[in-house]
Amino acid sequence: MVHKLIFLYFAAVILISAVLTVTRKNPIHSVMYMLLLFFHIAGVFVLLNAEFLAAVQLIVYAGAILILYLFVVMLLSVDREVTALRANRFWPWLIGFGVLIAGELGLLILQGRFPADAGHPMRAESASGVGALGMELYTNYLVPFEVASIILLVGLVGAVMLAKKKTNE
Amino acid sequence: MIPLSWYILLSAGLFTIGVIGVLTRRNVFIVLMSIELMLNAANINLVAFSHYLQTLTGQIFVIFVITVAAAEAAVALAIIILLARNRGSIYVDDFNIMKG
Amino acid sequence: MSSPIQEILKSMTPLAPEIIVIAGGLLVLILDFFTDKQYKGYLGWFSLGCLSLAAVASHGMVGTTSSVFSGTFLIDPFSTYFKFVFYSACGLGILVSINYLKDENIYRGEYYALMLFATSGMMLMASAGDLITLYLGLELMALSIYVLAGFMRGSNRSNEAAIKYLLLGAFSSGIMLYGMSLLYGITGTTNLGAILQFLHTADLANPVLMLAMIMLVVSFGFKVAAAPFHMWVPDVYEGAPTSVTAFMSAGPKVAGFAVLLRVFLYALQPLHGQSTAILAGLAVLTMAVGNIMALSQTNIKRMLAYSSIAHAGYALVGLAAGGPDGAASVMLYVCIYALMNMGAFGVVIMLRKAGERGEDISDFAGLGKTNKTAAFLMLIFMFSLTGIPPTAGFIGKFYIFQSAVQSGLVWLAVVGVLLSSISAYFYLRVIMVMYMKEPVGSFEISRAPSLALALAVSASFVLYIGILPSQLLDFAKASIAGLM
């Protein structure tokens, strides 16, 4: 019961802040709301006994990615945003379209049958999932793990190569 | 006990909001953030499932998603900077030299 | 009694090709610091060396089947076949780039590194046994190509291409992720084999299952440029540096089909009934859009972009047909398509001179007089793309439509051939311009050995397969082993 309430709180905040993120005129505000959103998602993760992920969510997502966003947003002139149009001129229709999507998703999901629906309580030992997680990560999912490193490298190289000021060309 | 479908509906909502953002907002940053919303929606799903299925795969997946998101964000922002430099604009609908 | 590390090392051996390619990429990055700008070309040759090394490694694995890391990574004839296609696509891509980059004064080693990384991403996609590996491979490829697309930092078109590709790519991978998550939720696993096992017993009427499948169709459709998820293609192809376009039109598309085959004909095989309907519909739409829109293009890169959409449509026909022949036909087709398309772009690059020269179809005017060889090669590629024998293009199309007929999709085949005969119009227009129009002011064209090599390879391939397709055909038929 308590769980439900907590979840509902998190859900509410997540959705609201998501809406705000999408709707704010000033991107900096959006980033802020996004931050809020990430915190609550982390909360949801905790609800789901994924403490480690919650941490990652906060550290990487909130701590790294969002900050990066923030920097760039500030780097590039924000003031213009005040004058410029917020959304393209079709936005009302597109929102309707979004509602349509939501409707379809909702319908299908409600009709859907998930084997997990039984909803067993989480057993204690896997509560301390971090160790198991690590084990999985470094054995079965070693290949993806290594690839992830390459992806980050590519991101790095790409970012540097593209963003740095013109030099020798 | 929280029914699984709640989580999924939540993610669905989040996903939808993200999609709407992508489709409507002109500011390229916010478009990108909306995409992040979509990813997070997926993450919620994954974690929820992994919880109810008692397999860690979902959580692992999430880790990778976050990693990729980071790399993607880096590249994206780099390109945006480039555009802002060359084109002096960060509005997606200004970027349409090529059409037809 | 060996330690886990040794276990891991042992199970690393099947990854040899990927490791070689990635290591090559890293080395290129390092070497880049020590090479002066006029020698950057050698980095290209170096990466070619890596590719051929990897090819040797994969050649050792032809016919072998093994799965390591509890099935997250598979080595089977299927993946090996595709790896060879990737090698050749990347190799040709590099060959056409070496000189092109000089012309564009891009002197950056990263270029080759990124191509290698992209290739390794594709290779992972081909041999992914797990949705996670699949996702990462796909993202690795995608990221590298985002960067490559924007590689001409100075050019607005290039930037625009990059941002468009990136935004839509990210959007589509968002959809894909959501689909994957649902799939995971239903089947309780991300391992493709396990998913197949699960679906054999599960009830397939589950709507969410369908939702997941559709989302995967959308995102993979985006990668292979199937209508209506194709709209990025013309813009990105036009904007990206031509050499990258060439590579893009071959590599990622083929990789996309590898994934499509793996997921829809293997993991989701039980759902084939439903997926066929969807894929057939997409195929028709894609062929129609590609061929009809290409008619009115004046920029050859755009025209080839639409043509590549149309070709994705043909390949989808084979996918919709399904079955061993369907799969084999798709594999054969994408291979042939990759090489002939590479060739066509190679000629476009050949014409690439100061400014936008060579981008407009009218720039080909009188090529048949000014440069007979280039014109003749283009003629071969155009007829091959049209699918006129005795070129490889015909063989590919033939197999595709034949498998469609075999699985009772005669109507689809008829639609396909009719739409493909529309395509004759715009391919022939290029020939017409080359041979039947008078040259407008002579312009010399690049005669770099690398480019010549690339064209020679692809042209001879097109003709050889057109006349003696048996070997490749048998190879393709043998390579579906891992799938069925």
Added chain:
Amino acid sequence: MLRYALIPLLPFAGFLIAGLFGKFLKERAAYFAIAGVVGAFALSVLAFFDVLGGTIINENLYSWISIGKLSVNVGLQIDQLTVVMLLVVTTLSSLIHIYSVGYMHGDKGFARFFSYLALFTFFMLVLVMANSFLLMFVGWEGVGLCSYLLIGFWYEKKTASDAGIKAFVVNRVGDFGFLLGMLLIFATYGTLNFSEVFKAVADPAANFNYLLFGSEISVITVISLLLFVGAMGKSAQLPLYVWLPDAMEGPTPVSALIHAATMVTAGVFMVARCAPIFSLSPSAMNVVAIVGGLTAVFAATIGLVQNDIKRVIAYSTISQLGYMFLGLGVGAFSAGIFHLTTHAFFKGLLFLASGSVIHALSGEQDMRKMGALKSKIKITHAVFIIGSLALAGIFPFAGFFSKDEILWSAYNASSLGRGLWVLGVAAAFMTAFYSFRLIYLTFYGKSRMDHEAEHHVHESPKVMTIPLMVLAFFSVVIGWIGVPGAIISHANLFGDFLAPLFPHAEHAVAAESHWFELGMMVFSVVVALAGIRGAYAWYVLNPSWPAYWAEKYKGAYTLLLSKYKVDEVYNYIFVDGLVHKLAKVLYTIGDVKIIDGAVNGLAQAISSTSQQSRKIQTGYVQQYAFTMGLGLVVLVGLYYVLN
């Protein structure tokens, strides 16, 4: 066998030599052609005696076409009818060849002319010697070809080449019938060989009836009529006669050989050859007779008023051909052939003589510009008189016997015989009238030539006059080979000679009516003389009459003068209307607008679709994303709808 094969082949050799080497041989080319034809003549004479000796030859040279049960050979059939034709053709041909040496002297197409003439002789001989319909058809169209070539010989004259085309195409219309006739014959009897077909026709089992327009028509009638259509074309019968007058555009020897003596009689020959078929179908025979009779009168009326010397003779030819068909139609086959023979000589003579006149007047053909030539060109004048008397059918000239035989058998023929007889007599009267009108206008009265022309008038050279005289001689005597029994019994050698070939219709006449028959002869001669006298009265005694009467009955006169306006009508309906105008319409509407319009329209539609759909590709990322989303939604929606 070879001996007979040589008959056609010799002229062919002449053609090849004259044709291929004409450039070097110049006028010497004529000798080869003449040699060939004369050789053929000699061989024909031999053949004649063979046949007289009772050897009928019917042999195949080689198998020509053989598909399934269709098997046609190239083979010769030499019987009485053939040899008669052989003699006529080769004789006339030889004489005219010789004549032409003088007539064509100095023409730049001299060699070409002789090669054509020889080629014609070849085809004509093939026609008469063929032993199957198909081979006959070869000769049949071959002579058509030569007639086309020779009519248009002076090809720089538009009228000449027009006339050539007209001749060929009108003949094609006839051949259309002939062809269908052959097809039907094969479909019915399974062969095209004369003797086999005739054998098959004889047995009633092979024949059946068609139900056409509610009336039973026997297949034989259909066949006969179809074949007769062919004959109509070739022999210029109503309504297909229109080409013959125009054919006079050709050089006069051509008119003499092709359009008087030989080719135009091919139709007559063909009907006679097919006598076994025709005689089995009374209705067909009647058609033949009626068409013949009408043509005879019809053409004669036109002949009355023509002013072009050659056209007069041309119309008289048509009318005489009508006579022949009249004879055939009433079953007097041998009479028809007899008239063919005599006609060949005296009509050939008349043409050559008129040629000589034209030659003398250096090309003038209009009789209104002649007159009083009697003294200037005596020989020509003499032979002309002889020819005209023969044509008019005055005893004892050739025409008398043949024409009279026809009239007599017509008179005795079936119910409508009498009517036909009247037609015949009327034609005879007019014939006499116009042929002497021609003579008076040409040779008598006062000269209407301009002086400069009058100055040049000269008699033709020997090489021309000698053939004239030979022909004149024949025109007198040739008739005597067919003296009717009424005058001297059993003197109709000709008839007896041909008798074995034909069903004996005319011999049904009872012998005791000889006196009546003689009376008829006298009567017809009187009619002819009346005609002559009339002409004399009009054109010699009081030359003002023609103008006066022409004025009085202007309408009738102009109608005759303009040949009943038939050509104009044909031109309007067929040539302009049904061919050229219709073709234009079909092309511009049917092909260009409808068919090609549809094709190009489709192409247009596709390309414009393409142009339009480019607008969808706006270049806005979000629109692209939206499209993707739309795809997703639609797919899901579809799934949702379908379940």
Added chain:
Amino acid sequence: MLELIPNQLGYPLLSLLIFIPVIGSFILLFVRNAAAVRWIAVGVAAIDLALCLPLLTGFDTTTANMQFGENLPWITAWGINYKLGVDGISVLFVALSALLTVISIMVSWTAIQDRVREFMIALLFLEAAMIGVFTSLDLFLFYIFWEAMLIPMYLLIGIWGGPNRLYAAIKFFLYTLVGSVLMLIAIMSIYFAAGKTFDVLAIMNHQFTYAFQMLAFAAFFAAFAVKVPMFPVHTWLPDAHVEAPTAGSIILAGILIKMGAYGFLRFSLPFFPDAALAWTPAIMVLSVIAIIYGAYMAFAQTDFKKLIAYSSVSHMGFVTLGIFALNSQGLEGGILQMLNHGVSTGALFLAVGVIYERTHTRVIAEYGGIAARVPVYATFLLIITFSSIGLPGTNGFIGEFAILLGAFLHFKPYAVIASLGIILGAGYMLWLYQRVALGKITNPHNEHLADMNLREVAAALPLVVLVFFIGLYPNAAFQMVHVSASNLLQHVNAKVQHVPAMAQAVGSLLGK
């Protein structure tokens, strides 16, 4: 049932016929000098022509089986073989292709000055493809050659053609392509329906269901009707002919449009006899329309080549009329008529080419009275004119007569109407000849025309000889055809299972 008689000669005759031109064109790739190119090209073509001698002399006229057979595995995965062979139906056209190629090279000697090498290469490549089409006994192989022909023909029209060549070339290409892709689908369906084989001889013996036959026949018809071309899909032909260079027109008229009819004989009839029977009335009517309509079109033309093109439509109408009469006379007549049309129309286009090279116009009104200047040419034109009119003694007559006879035996009205076409034919051809050759010289440019030179005469002579040879001794050709044709008919009759309604109607008409 037909078999493949392996080639008895020491050398693979048919393969040589196909590949010598290919090799020749490959050699040409390395020759720069135009004169050398011409000589090599004509030499190669001549060798090919010479090789037709053993073909014709060694041909056994007593068997309907496929002779000079070659059979090598090619694409084993699809059961495709490199299978060649000729029978009475195809042998003549192999020879004709070789002959016309030589002739077209000779007439292009001076006419083509621009890119001679490419021109000759295209021509030789075309020859190889044509011979391949006539000799291949594997549907896949056949289709390869069939489509491959499009490439050189497209280039010939498009590069060396007249002012409106681009339109004509693409029209030609698309028209034929659309037709043949449908056939491709049919071929694939046959492959599965007949038990995974492309082997023509095997498929001939396979009994398809009636429904399948109707559809597949329709698909094949689409391809062949366009090629022939039959009535409403003929409009590509005039454009292609008008714009094509002389050599192109000769090949196009001489060989390419025969392949449609050949396809009917080789595939449509033996594969789908029931469907053929059912379709016969429709096809016969279309043929008759084509005959009359084509003739009318010819009357309306002011362009020399266009007129001849439409006359081809008319003549090919006779061919299909004969073939679908489905009796020996019609069938063999049709085959002979294909040959005749190849000779006569080829010669006609040669004539056009000769005069066009001198006057550079094809507008009939621009000529007139040239007979006075160029007697040899005028004579040649005259002979060909009468050959195409179908004058007895020339080749044209034999074919038309046999066809009309066949049609007449099949159903009389067809023959009656078709015979009208003969009258019209005489009309427009003679009118054409008059406007070209006769009359006074109207156009001062023609005052000093040069007559045909030795090369042109040499090119024309074989055709003229053929005109008369076939006209006087057609059995020489028929002997080749007889056995195969009658075998084909037997085969069709034997295979016909249940006679469909339409055919019954025709049958009753045939009864009377």
